[in-house]
Amino acid sequence: MSRSFGTPHAPTFVTCSALGFDWPDGTPVFDSLDLAVGPGRTGLVGLNGCGKSTLLKLLAGELAATEGHVTVAGSVGYLPQALTLDTALRVDAALGIAGTRAALHAIEAGDATEEHFTAVGDDWDVEERARATLDQLGLGRIGLDRTVGDISGGESVLLRLAALLLRRPDVLLLDEPTNNLDLRARQRLYDAVEAWPGVLVVVSHDRELLERVDRIAELREGEVRWYGGNFSAYERALAAEQETAERLVRVAEADVQRQKRELADAHMALARRKRYGQKMWDQKREPKIVMGERKRQAQVSAGKHRILHAGKLAEARERLDHAVEAVRDDDEIRVELPATLVPPGRGVLTLRGLTLAHGAAVPAVPEAWELRGPERIALVGRNGSGKTTLLRTIAGQLAPVAGEAEVHVPARFLPQRLDLLDDALSVVDNVARVAPGVTNNQIRAKLAHFLFRGARSDRQAGTLSGGERFRATLAALLLADPAPQLLMLDEPTNSLDLASVRQLTGALESYEGALIVASHDVPFLESIGITRWLLLDGELRPTTREEVRDTLWAD
Template structure:
């Protein structure tokens, strides 16, 4: 029986950061053809693993073997603003040779530069068109493109190069719904080896298998993300059942040990009474006493060993149950009564010609989704409401305490600890109160003393959210800008749980439709030159972006 060749193999790989922090130790992994979704908690080493496979980082031990060429789309795509589109695509020299030959410069150097790639421009334009970039042209510069277009352009360069192994790290970050659809189609049509790191559920529904990186090891699950969730739920149910069985066994072994000790104590008292009454010869009673002591010792050891083994089985069963802890908080001070006026926007005009005509109000604990394409002005509107940038005309007035969490999470001071950052927003709260509240955000004990600059993406988000929600006065209008970007799936669940406890008004700008639906959005607003109402169904189909 033949097997498909493995294209990526990690053998006994170790890696640590310059400060000695370990990431991988004795790591083994093999990936063959197909689309693999690599998931795991923030900070577990997913992005580091992709960089190791791509050769951008060197392992401190072990070997990484890759059969074929590699293309890598990193999480943070940075392109020189002065670079031309054809330069990013890697075809500038080939195009120049083609144009020179067409102009009559049929030199050996030009033919060597062109090779057999006579259709280079047609292939490049077809690839751009596949990703919705047909209109950008090969001669434009990167500085003329939006952030989302830059990501798609870098992906187009990889698709054009046709690598044997394609590595994608959070490719849908900063992409609007139209661009995401284009990327989904590109992923579905990929026939080689693909490893993608993502928190985007809709993207993960398009993979062939899930690789779950946890505690330095990978567990494989066949199928897409829904299949993974079903299998994981069954695993966890079995693991929790084993914990209950193991707990029962420990209690039974404890009872048997106590019962054995009681029986042995009775035997000892009976033997002592017989000895005192001298009912048998002294030598016989002495032999019985020694035999009883030996038997009692063996009995105690046997039951103690059984109890120890039962406890070990319990520990193993507990370890099999995942502890993706959830944020649980009580925020009564954020409550907004129904009908209370929260926000008023009057004839608001923003930069780039975006308008909010007439009077628009937010009342009570509404949960509003702000959607629109990249560059439509969602972030500008949130920053204007937060008072960070002035409008061109009109006004936005908030009537309740308001907090805004930007995409960059720059509300935190990297040089301060998590507890110190929260104290900045709640200066009247005691240290004990701050630490008790932070425990609900999963920053317990020494974790609250970590500097903000050392936190992973998910930890940083939790710390920023804690600083805003625990602020004085408590925010009754909370604005979030693309909150799920760079969050792993467990962190997204934690965020959803935290927002369930929030009782104020919520205004969220996001392209992540499943997340928006999970937090109970009550009103959908589309920003597309002007602000208008829309529906969840229209957003899902993204008719307004076609």
């Protein structure tokens, strides 16, 4: 595999020619992939496990392809999905300006050695640019001398983005950049994306981010298909494609049935002709030589007829196969969960004078906060406000400093890390662990509704893709015995592809219990029928969807 870089003055673009990549164990990811990305904002979408993150790493030079050629005109900046910064690292070092800044301060202090001027180069305004970039991303308050350990996880993502923006790369590659960002931080990132002047490729499941791109590139089955416009335009184009594909399937199915009837009719006609010929032979109504020739011609004609109709049937079946292939099979989860039903007004959860382990208080208003009936609660708040701590406290995983969280119904908690499964066990056995009174056949029947059909349910959890692991975890939660009548989800859409988000939404449509969802994904929250919005910001108080946007996205 070869890799080349253009000059800074050439038109900025990224191309892949006949790109191939296999994992060390021989598992293929790409085979002869061709790709060309020009100026503007490109949203790269696709199912979990299709290779989006791998493709970005190949473009960034983090991975070496097995074969093919990558060409990048200009410099590249890459923001990976999994980002870990040394907590002892100073902010200026994380920005990549520590050396330049130190040399600048030395010159200002009177040390005019050549090495300091060489270190500064033409970058005399580096501190001003750094502070302006931090301020643009809402990080102006952190300063250049603090350490990474003093900032939140979401702020560290923005800090890494600030470092890229300071470098001013020609090509910017972002992999799920809004994961773990609160609404205000997301808005800052949206603004940065909209203002980006060069080539930008972003992998994301964040619909609001994808609404800000110029085009969508869909990676599917090792190939890229292009759709002009933002994500809404992509969805409309996809819906039109699927409508056409499904119509062609119906036409092809009808053609197959017609060809089957015509072949059957032909066989019946030939059978009648054969019986008539045999009758003539038996009755010897014509000379033997004439009847022999007629029989030979009938056999030739019958053979041609069979070949003709069989060929037409084969062609019709081939057209049907092609038509079916064009219809997407991104199945949705459809399951009935009557045991999760919570009657209206029934007590589900009570919080009394709660003070969380990290110090945040959840005040009792007036004496206790209650959740009753099948309510759907959206728990929102900035990063670090205590949403995860509150959910873990309710789930019994953390003890509060003061007060109590009393759960009155069976409850289950889905953490961000999806670490509920035993990797050494199959999907069936993982569900059996939480539903010991349910037979193996009953579990398998229910798992089919979560798209684990047949042998798929026997796969070890450790071999599942991200989307499959999510579905298996969701199945273990919802199929548990006793059935959960309070379900708590912590940032459930993080790292999920859009098909998995739709599957989650479909599963929650069948869920009849109480729901508490901590999330920054407002479009997802709006799609699952939230009945009450709660803001955790030093206190737990009612809010509205509009206030959520105004408060958490405000500058």
